[in-house]
Amino acid sequence: MKPIAVIGAGNSGLAMAAHLALEGHPVHLWNRTEKNISQLSRTKTIHCSGVISGKAKIKLVTDNLCRALEGVELILITTPANSHRQLAQQLSPFIQSDHKILLNPGRTFGALEFEYIFKKNLNKKNIPIAESQTIIYTCRKTNEDSVNILAFKQPVWIASKCRDQSEEIIQSLPFCLRQHFIPIDSLLKTSLGNVGPVLHCAPVLLNTGWIENKKTIFKYYYDGITITIANYIEKIDEIRVGIGRNIGVELEDVATWMQRSYQVKGDNLFQCIQNNNFYKTIDAPQNLHHRYLFEDIPCGLVPFEDLGIALGVNVSLITHLINFACSLMNFDFRKNGRTLDRIGISKRALNDLK
Amino acid sequence: MKPIAVIGAGNSGLAMAAHLALEGHPVHLWNRTEKNISQLSRTKTIHCSGVISGKAKIKLVTDNLCRALEGVELILITTPANSHRQLAQQLSPFIQSDHKILLNPGRTFGALEFEYIFKKNLNKKNIPIAESQTIIYTCRKTNEDSVNILAFKQPVWIASKCRDQSEEIIQSLPFCLRQHFIPIDSLLKTSLGNVGPVLHCAPVLLNTGWIENKKTIFKYYYDGITITIANYIEKIDEIRVGIGRNIGVELEDVATWMQRSYQVKGDNLFQCIQNNNFYKTIDAPQNLHHRYLFEDIPCGLVPFEDLGIALGVNVSLITHLINFACSLMNFDFRKNGRTLDRIGISKRALNDLK
Numbered sequence: 053m054k055p056i057a058v059i060g061a062g063n064s065g066l067a068m069a070a071h072l073a074l075e076g077h078p079v080h081l082w083n084r085t086e087k088n089i090s091q092l093s094r095t096k097t098i099h100c101s102g103v104i105s106g107k108a109k110i111k112l113v114t115d116n117l118c119r120a121l122e123g124v125e126l127i128l129i130t131t132p133a134n135s136h137r138q139l140a141q142q143l144s145p146f147i148q149s150d151h152k153i154l155l156n157p158g159r160t161f162g163a164l165e166f167e168y169i170f171k172k173n174l175n176k177k178n179i180p181i182a183e184s185q186t187i188i189y190t191c192r193k194t195n196e197d198s199v200n201i202l203a204f205k206q207p208v209w210i211a212s213k214c215r216d217q218s219e220e221i222i223q224s225l226p227f228c229l230r231q232h233f234i235p236i237d238s239l240l241k242t243s244l245g246n247v248g249p250v251l252h253c254a255p256v257l258l259n260t261g262w263i264e265n266k267k268t269i270f271k272y273y274y275d276g277i278t279i280t281i282a283n284y285i286e287k288i289d290e291i292r293v294g295i296g297r298n299i300g301v302e303l304e305d306v307a308t309w310m311q312r313s314y315q316v317k318g319d320n321l322f323q324c325i326q327n328n329n330f331y332k333t334i335d336a337p338q339n340l341h342h343r344y345l346f347e348d349i350p351c352g353l354v355p356f357e358d359l360g361i362a363l364g365v366n367v368s369l370i371t372h373l374i375n376f377a378c379s380l381m382n383f384d385f386r387k388n389g390r391t392l393d394r395i396g397i398s399k400r401a402l403n404d405l406k
Numbered sequence: 407m408k409p410i411a412v413i414g415a416g417n418s419g420l421a422m423a424a425h426l427a428l429e430g431h432p433v434h435l436w437n438r439t440e441k442n443i444s445q446l447s448r449t450k451t452i453h454c455s456g457v458i459s460g461k462a463k464i465k466l467v468t469d470n471l472c473r474a475l476e477g478v479e480l481i482l483i484t485t486p487a488n489s490h491r492q493l494a495q496q497l498s499p500f501i502q503s504d505h506k507i508l509l510n511p512g513r514t515f516g517a518l519e520f521e522y523i524f525k526k527n528l529n530k531k532n533i534p535i536a537e538s539q540t541i542i543y544t545c546r547k548t549n550e551d552s553v554n555i556l557a558f559k560q561p562v563w564i565a566s567k568c569r570d571q572s573e574e575i576i577q578s579l580p581f582c583l584r585q586h587f588i589p590i591d592s593l594l595k596t597s598l599g600n601v602g603p604v605l606h607c608a609p610v611l612l613n614t615g616w617i618e619n620k621k622t623i624f625k626y627y628y629d630g631i632t633i634t635i636a637n638y639i640e641k642i643d644e645i646r647v648g649i650g651r652n653i654g655v656e657l658e659d660v661a662t663w664m665q666r667s668y669q670v671k672g673d674n675l676f677q678c679i680q681n682n683n684f685y686k687t688i689d690a691p692q693n694l695h696h697r698y699l700f701e702d703i704p705c706g707l708v709p710f711e712d713l714g715i716a717l718g719v720n721v722s723l724i725t726h727l728i729n730f731a732c733s734l735m736n737f738d739f740r741k742n743g744r745t746l747d748r749i750g751i752s753k754r755a756l757n758d759l760k
Contacts, residue, residue, distance in 0.1 A: 258734070261613040261624075264632035268622050270615075278618035280694055284734050340634060369733045376730035379723045380612070380638050 055080050055111055056226070057124040059139065060131035061089050064156055064187040066199040068128055068229075070100040071189075073108035075228040080112040082120035084131075089113055092197045102191070102201035121146045126154070126224050130187070132343050133159035133351035134388070140169035151179055152224045154210070158183025159351040160243045161390045161397075163212060168396040180217040185209040185242045188232040190330070202330075206313055207232055211239040213405075240301045240405050244359075247306050249352025250289045252344035255281055256337060257377055263336055273331035282322035289321075291367055292356055298363045299402065340381065349377055354389030362392060362399050409434050409465055410580070411478040413493065415443050418510055418541040419484035420553040422583075424454040424462035425543075429582040432465040436474035438485075443467055446551045456545070456555035475500045480508070480578050484541070486697050487513035487705035488742070494523035505533055506578045508564070512537025513705040514597045515744045515751075517566060522750040534571040539563040539596045542586040544684070556684075560667055561586055565593040567759075594655045594759050598713075601660050603706025604643045606698035609635055610691060611731055617690055627685035636676035643675075645721055646710055652717045653756065694735065703731055708743030716746055716753050 053076075058069040061083035069081045083089045092098070093113040100108050114120050121127070121143075131139055136155070147170060155162045163183040170179055190203040210233045212218035218235045225233070236242070251273075256263065259276045270276055277285070289306040296303035304312065307321040310328065318324035325331055337344055353374050360367035378385055392399070407430075412423040415437035423435045437443045446452070447467040454462050468474050475481070475497075485493055490509070501524060509516045517537040524533055544557040564587045566572035572589045579587070590596070605627075610617065613630045624630055631639070643660040650657040658666065661675040664682065672678035679685055691698055707728050714721035732739055746753070 255615065258611065259613070259615040260635055261609065261630040261632050262616040264634055265624070265629050267629065268624075270619070270622075275619050275621065276615040278615050280618055280734065281614060283736075287733070287736075368729075372726065372729040372733045375722075375726040379641070379726045380634065382637075382641075 053078060054125050055123055057082060057120050057127045059120070059127060059129045060084075061092065061113075062130060062132075063191055063193045063199070064189060065130035066098055066193050067100075067187075067189045067191040067201050068130060068156065069110055070098040070108035070199055071104055071201070071228065072226065073098070073110055074100065074104060074106050075226065077226055078111040080114070080120045080122070080124060081110050082114055082117060084115060084135075086115040088196065089115065090196075095197060097197060099195075099198035100201065101198070103203060104201050117142055118146055121151075125150055126152050129153060129155045132347040133157075133162050134343070134347045136162055136165050136351070137169060137388070140166045141173070144170060144173040147174060147179060149178070152221050153179065153181045154221055154225070155181070155183040156188070157186050157246070158242060159248065159347065160246045160355040161395055162243075162351070163239055164243075164395045164397065165390060167213065171396075180212060180220045182210050182212040182218045182221040183239065183242050184233065185245050186248075188229070204232055207234045209234055209236045209242050209245060211236050211242040213239055238301055238405070240296070240299060241303070243355070244292060244296045244301060244303055245309075246352055247289075247292075247309055248344075249348040249356065250285055250292060250306050252348045253353055253377065254284055254288060254373060256340065256342065256344045257373075257380065258284075259336065260340065260380070263338070263340060270336050271332060272334050272336040273325050273328065274334075276336055277322070277325050279322050282320065282325065286321050288369055288373065291360065291365065291370055295356060295360045295363060295365050295367075298365050299359075299405070345377060345381065345385075349374060349385040350389035354386050354391060358389075358391040358393075359402075362402060407432060408479050409477055411436060411474050411481045413474070413481060413483045414438075414485035415446065415467075416484060416486075417545055417547045417553070418543060420452055420547050421454075421541075421543045421545040421555050422482055422484060422510065423464055424452040424553055425458055425555070425582065426580065427452070427462035427464055428454065428458060428460050429580065431580055434466040434468070434474045434476070434478060435464050436468055436471060438469060438489075440469040442550065443469065444550075449551060451551060453549075453552035454555065455552070457557060458555050471496055472500055475505075479504055480506050483507060483509045486701040487511075487516050488697070488701045490516055490519050490705070491523060491742070494520045495527070498524060498527040501528060501533060503532070506575050507533060507535045508575055508579070509535070509537040510542070511540050511600070512596060513602065513701065514600045514709040515749055516597075516705070517593055518597075518749045518751065519744060521567065525750075534566060534574045536564050536566040536572045536575040537593065537596050538587065539599045540602075542583070558586055561588045563588055563590045563596050563599060565590050565596040567593055592655055592759070594650070594653060595657070597709070598646060598650045598655060598657055599663075600706055601643075601646075601663055602698075603702040603710065604639055604646060604660050606702045607707055607731065608638055608642060608727060610694065610696065610698045611727075611734065612638075613690065614694065614734070617692070617694060624690050625686060626688050626690040627679050627682065628688075630690055631676070631679050633676050636674065636679065640675050642723055642727065645714065645719065645724055649710060649714045649717060649719050649721075652719050653713075653759070699731060699735065699739075703728060703739040704743035708740050708745060712743075712745040712747075713756075716756060
């Protein structure tokens with residue numbers, strides 16, 4: 053049985069490593085920062101609770117990529133999307149033709165960014181790379197070596213640039229993972245189906261004071277997304293859906309997505325959030341240096357904006373939101389953001405993505 | 407003794423009417439909305455507490471402008487600046503050559519907007535109109551007919567388009583008011599010295615969730631202006647000060663203004679706010695339909711932006727802030743904002759203001 057590499061020991065990396073190990077698969081768990089896996093690399097045990105439970109023995113826990121990929125065919129990437137580019141660079145020297153890569157998730161254009169970097173570095177473009185729409189678990193890392201898996205999500209979309217590739221990756225997944233994915237035709241559907249930026253960026257900015265003031269804790273969705281913020285999110289989301297329509301991809305709006313994903317009811321996004329019991333448990337970020345801004349703007353809003361402009365869609369509301377975020381955080385989110393140019397997609401090549 | 411007209415029965419209108427009446431002056435108090443003065447127009451008594459106290463008998467309380475101006479020479483305007491244009495229109499038919507008008511305060515370009523409307527409607531431009539930098543009281547209306555005056559502020563700047571006019575208005579003020587004002591040379595100094603937009607617009611937007619969520623109340627400055635927000639305010643404020651420098655007006659920055667106005671210490675704005683005991687008592691707005699946005703954006707940020715652009719100053723941070731506010735509130739704050747064009751100031755005429 054070939055070992056499976058799980059890249060990243062955060063919430064979803066820990067969950068995925070434990071899940072695979074408890075199903076009997078040898079797992080190589082890699083994390084960039086050694087000090088965040090110092091205990092785990094000694095004990096090689098993840099304590100898993102929730103819908104899957106047990107002590108998961110991990111074959112190898114390391115910050116050495118070369119070792120992590122030894123004998124591996126399947127590489128499951130769980131790191132934040134804003135680290136994808138650097139990770140693709142680091143992976144390049146070790147990539148072999150039998151490797152298969154799945155981004156959990158890719159956010160917007162994750163698979164295209166990996167392909168672009170591999171092609172640039174290796175002049176190889178046939179490594180199968182797929183991206184999922186989201187992670188398959190609802191989970192929280194509770195300690196360096198423990199994770200609580202609250203639920204499996206509804207089956208999650210998975211897509212590659214070519215349908216063949218996503219089929220190949222799906223077939224290479226062990227059954228315990230495969231059953232939670234549905235292959236779909238277009239990578240645009242996973243990339244534009246990324247609702248994170250819509251649900252994260254504006255609400256964090258519009259709750260800056262509440263997040264930074266440590267006197268009171270609040271629930272991110274349930275308390276923080278008030279009626280004005282929910283209405284604004286729906287306007288931002290209309291642009292995302294409009295970009296999809298323009299390029300020939302039918303997307304569900306964020307309220308419909310929430311109704312389907314969490315089995316909740318509501319006439320609009322605000323009602324759906326208020327009726328979502330799971331959201332009553334999710335705390336707001338502790339500070340502004342959070343992936344809700346630093347992952348979701350460069351790997352979500354920025355590619356939405358850039359693709360929209362290339363297609364002639366009016367994205368001014370997204371532009372205003374990014375500009376304001378740049379001003380407030382004193383950070384150029386576009387500079388390292390996933391623009392089409394940065395992932396090597398010319399305007400003419402857009403049609404190939406459909 | 408001629409009666410004095412006080413226009414507007416809000417916080418400062420009530421304070422000013424009571425102050426004048428308790429000093430023995432006959433006062434005509436006007437308010438646009440009758441139902442907000444229904445009790446007061448029967449009792450004609452304002453209950454005043456704080457640094458001035460007593461039952462102030464008001465000669466006339468009315469929503470009829472014609473009656474309010476009968477026999478009046480001095481007109482003290484205390485309404486929000488976003489109502490100035492409409493008010494100037496309503497006043498036009500009744501304006502006589504011996505009238506003197508003081509805006510408490512004018513926000514940015516209030517005196518110029520009044521002059522423009524009077525000139526357009528009456529072809530008269532010699533009515534003396536002055537604007538103050540802020541109201542002279544720290545006060546809160548506690549009921550329809552009661553006001554608490556916590557303190558007099560440090561002497562407040564007052565300016566007109568011509569120095570002669572502001573002298574004329576200062577001389578026409580009763581001593582009890584006159585002692586709280588300092589006439590200054592340039593109307594640009596009062597208009598650009600308007601720190602309200604800098605202290606109000608961004609913090610309200612960045613606390614949208616906290617304001618709309620009714621579960622917790624917070625103190626506007628003390629809790630709501632966190633370190634990231636304070637740093638951002640200082641960047642916005644640099645633009646305001648830079649516009650002043652560009653047009654030849656030396657302005658103090660917002661932290662220095664706070665140190666002087668409230669006698670507080672601090673190395674930066676955040677520290678000044680944390681050290682300002684008065685700010686520990688000021689609650690945040692109850693909702694977003696508040697003058698901190700609907701007065702301070704059109705009569706503060708918008709003229710800052712427009713003047714800055716005319717002068718070639720980089721105002722992009724202010725532009726981003728206004729754009730974001732327009733998106734969130736689904737309202738075009740520039741449409742009725744005090745652009746130079748709207749108050750009849752051509753780019754060439756800018757030099758006349760210096």
